Amino acid sequence: MLAKLKLCAFVLAILAALTARADDWPAAQTKEVFSESREWFVRVVPGKSVGDTIGFEGSPKGEYAKAEFYKRQGDRSYRLKEEITLLNPVAPVLFLVTDRGYLVTLDNWHNMGYGWVVASYSPRGQRVVSYSLRDFFTDGEIQSFQRSVSSIWWRKDTAYVREGQQSVHVAVDEKGSELIFEPETGAWQYCEWKGNSHFCRTANGGRTWKPYEEPKLRP
Secondary structure, three states: OHHHHHHHHHHHHHHHHHHHHHOOOOOOOOEEEEOOOOOEEEEEEOOOOHHHOOOOOOOOOOOOOEEEEEEEOOOOOEEEEEEEEOOOOOOEEEEEEOOOOOEEEEEEOOOOOOOOOEEEEOOOOOEEEEEOHHHOOOHHHHHHOEEOOOOEEOOOOOEEEOOOOOOEEEEOOOOOOEEEEOOOOOOEEEEEEEOOEEEEEOOOOOOOOEEOOOOOOOO
């Protein structure tokens, strides 16, 4: 019996260590991301409102993350066009910039899956739209995602600006499920493979699945 108890304690310790490592996030750092054409880049400066993140209640609160929009000039230098405050208390986990200067942020530092998981901003610094997981998935679906102490791992690492520079691909799982998000309008499609066909829905409630249609490009 004593040996069994020791074995159980050892297994629980290993599981606890694995969970702790899953939530071991490096400190947020100032980062820049360029658009594919290099016409734009955005610098994100981390905020200091750790107390507004889940798992850090009681920690100091302060300024949220900021984004600086830079546009290339005729002499190939870059000029600051806008500086805005983001919805992220500390920083987005990932951000992308389109050739048209739109910024897309994904998730929150140390809080993957909590708060505003997708947001977009125009090159003039205006917030276009922001979404939480409940805008895309039911409570049951959210509960089915893998979790750690302070994160919901609802998506994979793969995310990129798609051809045409007007939509973003976010991989949700290894089965080909994806979120296709249009930063300029806020429109989105959640798509899955059903057999050999790719079907998508554009709403969470009253779901209607339709064959995949490529988003129409705007002038």
